[in-house]
Amino acid sequence: MKQNYVAWGRVKNCMRELTAYGNARKAEIGADKVFDFSLGSPSAPVPETVWEAMRRALERPDVHEPTPPEGLPALRKAVAEDLNRRYGTGLSTEDILIVTGAAGGLAICCQTLLQPGDEAVVLAPYFTEYRVFIEGAGGTAVEVPPLPDMQPDLDALAAAVTEKTRFVLVNTPNNPSGAILPEESLRRIAEILRAAGERFGRPVYLVSDEPYRELVYDTERIPCVMNAFENTIPCYSFSKSLSLPGERIGYLALSPAAGDRDALLAGLSAAARALGYRSAPSLMQHALVDCVGMTADLSLYRENRDLLYSSLSAMGYDCVRPEGAFYLFVKSPIDDAKAFSDAAKKYELLLVPSDDFGITGWLRLAYCVPTDTIRRALPAFRALAEEYALR
Amino acid sequence: MKQNYVAWGRVKNCMRELTAYGNARKAEIGADKVFDFSLGSPSAPVPETVWEAMRRALERPDVHEPTPPEGLPALRKAVAEDLNRRYGTGLSTEDILIVTGAAGGLAICCQTLLQPGDEAVVLAPYFTEYRVFIEGAGGTAVEVPPLPDMQPDLDALAAAVTEKTRFVLVNTPNNPSGAILPEESLRRIAEILRAAGERFGRPVYLVSDEPYRELVYDTERIPCVMNAFENTIPCYSFSKSLSLPGERIGYLALSPAAGDRDALLAGLSAAARALGYRSAPSLMQHALVDCVGMTADLSLYRENRDLLYSSLSAMGYDCVRPEGAFYLFVKSPIDDAKAFSDAAKKYELLLVPSDDFGITGWLRLAYCVPTDTIRRALPAFRALAEEYALR
Numbered sequence: 020m021k022q023n024y025v026a027w028g029r030v031k032n033c034m035r036e037l038t039a040y041g042n043a044r045k046a047e048i049g050a051d052k053v054f055d056f057s058l059g060s061p062s063a064p065v066p067e068t069v070w071e072a073m074r075r076a077l078e079r080p081d082v083h084e085p086t087p088p089e090g091l092p093a094l095r096k097a098v099a100e101d102l103n104r105r106y107g108t109g110l111s112t113e114d115i116l117i118v119t120g121a122a123g124g125l126a127i128c129c130q131t132l133l134q135p136g137d138e139a140v141v142l143a144p145y146f147t148e149y150r151v152f153i154e155g156a157g158g159t160a161v162e163v164p165p166l167p168d169m170q171p172d173l174d175a176l177a178a179a180v181t182e183k184t185r186f187v188l189v190n191t192p193n194n195p196s197g198a199i200l201p202e203e204s205l206r207r208i209a210e211i212l213r214a215a216g217e218r219f220g221r222p223v224y225l226v227s228d229e230p231y232r233e234l235v236y237d238t239e240r241i242p243c244v245m246n247a248f249e250n251t252i253p254c255y256s257f258s259k260s261l262s263l264p265g266e267r268i269g270y271l272a273l274s275p276a277a278g279d280r281d282a283l284l285a286g287l288s289a290a291a292r293a294l295g296y297r298s299a300p301s302l303m304q305h306a307l308v309d310c311v312g313m314t315a316d317l318s319l320y321r322e323n324r325d326l327l328y329s330s331l332s333a334m335g336y337d338c339v340r341p342e343g344a345f346y347l348f349v350k351s352p353i354d355d356a357k358a359f360s361d362a363a364k365k366y367e368l369l370l371v372p373s374d375d376f377g378i379t380g381w382l383r384l385a386y387c388v389p390t391d392t393i394r395r396a397l398p399a400f401r402a403l404a405e406e407y408a409l410r
Numbered sequence: 411m412k413q414n415y416v417a418w419g420r421v422k423n424c425m426r427e428l429t430a431y432g433n434a435r436k437a438e439i440g441a442d443k444v445f446d447f448s449l450g451s452p453s454a455p456v457p458e459t460v461w462e463a464m465r466r467a468l469e470r471p472d473v474h475e476p477t478p479p480e481g482l483p484a485l486r487k488a489v490a491e492d493l494n495r496r497y498g499t500g501l502s503t504e505d506i507l508i509v510t511g512a513a514g515g516l517a518i519c520c521q522t523l524l525q526p527g528d529e530a531v532v533l534a535p536y537f538t539e540y541r542v543f544i545e546g547a548g549g550t551a552v553e554v555p556p557l558p559d560m561q562p563d564l565d566a567l568a569a570a571v572t573e574k575t576r577f578v579l580v581n582t583p584n585n586p587s588g589a590i591l592p593e594e595s596l597r598r599i600a601e602i603l604r605a606a607g608e609r610f611g612r613p614v615y616l617v618s619d620e621p622y623r624e625l626v627y628d629t630e631r632i633p634c635v636m637n638a639f640e641n642t643i644p645c646y647s648f649s650k651s652l653s654l655p656g657e658r659i660g661y662l663a664l665s666p667a668a669g670d671r672d673a674l675l676a677g678l679s680a681a682a683r684a685l686g687y688r689s690a691p692s693l694m695q696h697a698l699v700d701c702v703g704m705t706a707d708l709s710l711y712r713e714n715r716d717l718l719y720s721s722l723s724a725m726g727y728d729c730v731r732p733e734g735a736f737y738l739f740v741k742s743p744i745d746d747a748k749a750f751s752d753a754a755k756k757y758e759l760l761l762v763p764s765d766d767f768g769i770t771g772w773l774r775l776a777y778c779v780p781t782d783t784i785r786r787a788l789p790a791f792r793a794l795a796e797e798y799a800l801r
Contacts, residue, residue: 020576020670020677024522024684028676065474071694079463083456083654119510119658119686127697130546131415148683155521155684157548185411263474265692267510279411285419286411292539293415293546295510295517300691301656302464 027151033375034058034147037360041369048367050179050318054396055265056384057369059194059346061262063315063387069261069306076305083301085409088288090117090270091304094311098270101312106243116287117299120267121256126152128186128226128252128271130294131286133158138175138183139226142171144348145259146228150377158185163375169196173207173337180215186224186252187212191241192343195376195383197324199235199342205247212248220277221248221318230269231344233314233362236321247274257307259345260314268303320345323386327393334401335409345387348373351380354409362406366399417623418542424766425449425538428751430735432639432760439758445787447775448760452653454706454778460652460697472753474692479679481508481661482513485702486569487662492703497634501663507678508690511658512621512647517543519577519617519643519662521685522677524549529574530617533562536769537585537619537741541768549576553768560587560730560739564595568602577615577643578603582632583622583734586767586774590626590733594637603639613641613669621647621660622735624705627712634733640667648698650736651705659694711736714777718784725792726800736778739764742771742797757790 037057045053076082085327089095097114102108118124127146133139135157141149143162153160161184163175171189180187187208191200200208208225215223230256233242244250256269271287273280291297298304324341332338337350349370351359356372360382363370373381386393404410419780428448436444439446467473486506495501509515516539524530526548532540534553544551552565552575567578576600582591599616606614618635623646626632647660668674682688689695696705715732723729728741740761742750747763751773753759764772777784795801 020523021521021525021672021681024677024680025673027680027683028678060476070468073466075469077461083656087452087656119689122686123686124686126684129687130412132411134412140771151680151684152686155681218712237460246456264476265689267688267691282411285417286415287417287419289418289542290412290546292418293517294521294544294685295513295515295543296515297511297658298656300658300694302693303691305655338711 022203023154032147033357034371038371040364044180044367051395053367053369054390054392054399055369056274056386057371059263059385059387061259061315061387062389063262063317063319065262066313066315068313069263069310072306072309073302076302079305082305086298086301086304088291088298089301090115091308093308094304097293097308097311102272105312106246108243108245109275111275114273114275116271116273116334117304118269118271118291119296119299120227120258120269121254122148123267123296124254124269124271125149125226125228126155127287127290127294127296128254129153129156129158131283131290132185132224136183140176140179140184141377142189144169144193144195144373144381145188145377147375149188164378169193169198171200173204173211176208177211180211180223182219184215184223186226188228189244190228190233191244194231194344194349195346195373196339197341197344197346198339199241200244202242202247203243204396205242209248212250213216216250216278224321227251227253229253230259233260234317234345235343236324237342245272245274245397249274250278261310262315266300266303268299268307281291288306319390320387323388323393326390327384329385330397331400334404336400336404345370345385347384347386349382349384351382352409354380356380356382363403366403368396368399368403414545423538424748425762428762429759430703432722435758436653442786444539444758444760445783446760447777447779448762450654450776450778452612452650452706452778453780454653454708454710456653457704457706458668459704460701462652463697464693467693472695477689477692477695479682479689481506481690482699484699485695488699488702491660496631496703497637499634499636500666502666503633505664505666507662507664508695509660509662510687510690511649511660512619512645513539513655514658514687515645515660515662516540516617517546518678518681518685519645520544520549521549522674522681526574527574529572531567531570531575532768533567533577533580535560535584535586535764535772536579536768537581538766540579540748542729555769560584560589562591562595564598564602567599569600571606571614573605573610576616577617579617579619580635581619582635583625585622585735586737586764587730587739588732588735588737589730590632591635593633593638596633600639600748603641607641607669616642618644619643620644621650621658624651625708625711625736626734628733636663636665640665641669652701653706657691659690710781711778713781714779714784717775717781718775721788722791725795727791727795736776738775738777740773740775742773743800745771747771747773754794757794759787759790759794
């Protein structure tokens with residue numbers, strides 16, 4: 020038995036523990052008394068168009084038949100065309116692989132790109148599961164700590180890329196910080212990876228986790244990672260943009276100009292087979308053909324962002340202003356964020372300490388909750404601020 | 411990049427190649443002129459109850475919310491109760507893990523149980539992908555050739571189990587042979603694995619791939635593998651019994667008496683995380699709660715079995731009489747089954763050579779086709795038999 024798996028299975032995950040605690044607490048004192056900011060599960064309603072597309076898909080007699088492993092050609096085409104329209108990416112149907120959510124796509128990338136002894140560079144703060152995907156594939160996750168504004172330290176990134184590095188993993192907009200990678204950072208990352216690729220005589224890829232791509236508040240869209248660097252593998256999920264987190268569907272894209280593209284495609288498809296992913300669920304694939312490029316009404320998250328960020332800042336909390344996603348990253352007023360998270364429980368506030376995100380001393384607040392929950396939570400945040408004399 | 415993956419991705423798979431050839435040929439001369447026995451995709455209609463359950467599930471506002479990683483409690487409970495009712499298994503909700511089809515379940519088992527250097531024993535003939543799941547997890551697949559009647563050679567199995575063996579993989583009813591493992595073979599396998607477990611001081615598991623469990627022709631049900639041996643991990647899929655192969659949903663079960671059960675459960679759940687399986691698709695989970703234990707009308711397959719087996723036997727083909735699943739295993743009249751498959755193409759017959767199933771000299775005919783296709787194919791089979799002077 021793989022002992023690292025057994026060990027992981029036994030480790031308590033802060034986030035899940037907090038959610039479990041929250042559920043128990045809600046049963047005890049009433050759901051409206053607990054302010055649960057622990058879970059990044061979208062609350063914007065699924066668009067009516069998506070419901071209709073699903074009902075329509077259910078009328079197809081062939082809807083449960085297996086699709087090709089790469090996905091339904093019509094869906095791959097719709098994705099390529101949508102990306103081309105929005106980002107001018109020049110992709111074709113063959114450049115898109117439908118996968119079971121961004122997690123499935125990331126795991127397939129990790130298993131393909133990493134041999135034991137290989138390294139992948141992750142930019143802290145990062146989504147907890149990246150380490151599991153990387154180490155599960157036999158690789159080592161090399162963490163690069165962020166600058167104080169939670170943007171990546173690109174000099175440190177350049178230093179972290181070595182002969183062992185197979186890819187760098189970025190996430191924009193970022194979970195847990197809400198930061199977006201600006202155009203100039205992408206250019207610099209591309210320079211670093213191109214130079215490394217030349218030095219090593221093989222591509223160093225950029226795996227780009229983009230489930231929050233459409234959740235952007237201050238600009239129309241995020242700078243396109245794939246356009247900045249030809250060896251990018253974007254991993255997308257429809258979970259957040261269409262509020263379908265239970266359905267496990269997304270895609271990988273691969274530039275026609277990607278290095279070692281044929282080997283990479285062969286490797287990705289074999290990894291998907293070896294991991295037991297035959298294909299993404301057929302019903303969802305059929306339904307999404309007509310929904311690509313659409314989003315749920317995301318204005319809820321902007322309203323929440325504005326309310327939570329401004330209110331908490333005014334109370335003296337040190338917050339990163341979220342540019343995207345639906346997380347507020349707040350500095351813990353004491354070194355031990357876990358202890359601060361425990362203290363917040365007294366006020367029925369559930370905040371995830373940042374330790375699982377590759378950085379200490381911060382807390383993540385998932386604000387994908389009804390706006391009213393935030394409003395009702397403000398007195399609790401104020402009381403907590405007073406206890407810690409934040410101003 | 412993992413070079414074994416790249417290599418696998420480049421190998422041509424006989425089955426898929428044949429299907430692709432068939433599709434091209436159908437476009438060329440008309441679908442009714444090609445007799446395609448290449449693909450094990452169910453053709454019995456999805457039961458109306460399942461369609462209704464899906465439409466009902468689509469009315470739940472929470473249907474797309476993430477389920478717990480182990481699956482929806484109501485579905486796990488329904489599965490446990492169904493198994494208990496049919497097989498007297500004594501399982502509880504906690505003993506069932508919902509996974510994305512039998513392939514997902516098998517891959518998760520392989521990744522959990524195998525460290526590099528470990529071995530898994532497979533009984534030929536076996537489903538092509540077993541080798542990919544085992545080697546993808548870093549293990550080695552040790553093949554045990556069958557007896558002439560396609561039943562496992564249990565003395566050879568006993569000899570193949572060594573200190574390196576982590577599990578034996580069985581498949582009943584079998585793809586590609588249609589054979590069912592009788593009660594007394596299960597008892598003998600249990601003795602072998604129990605003795606090995608005592609010798610090595612740790613469990614040697616029995617992974618039991620059971621997607622065809624309900625496709626049984628001569629008895630009411632297959633002998634229950636799990637009841638014969640406490641360290642069995644059954645992997646089930648709803649793909650074949652409910653004709654839902656595109657939807658990727660099934661389950662693993664774990665006996666309360668399984669050895670190292672807690673470590674195994676922790677390992678399986680961590681493997682599912684590391685491979686990027688967050689959970690099975692939520693809509694299908696909700697829909698299946700009310701459909702567990704139900705099957706499509708499988709009488710089509712019995713009719714096809716009877717017609718194809720008796721007709722081909724009468725023409726002089728040497729066939730294994732299928733007891734279950736929807737495959738007929740036919741001995742190649744020449745040593746090179748690939749060459750015979752090519753010769754069959756002249757008569758527009760698409761038959762899969764057995765080389766990919768861990769045995770040479772046989773052909774697999776998937777008879778999950780309209781009965782009329784079989785009827786219309788008989789003259790072609792007769793002409794092929796005459797060419798090879800089968801009688």
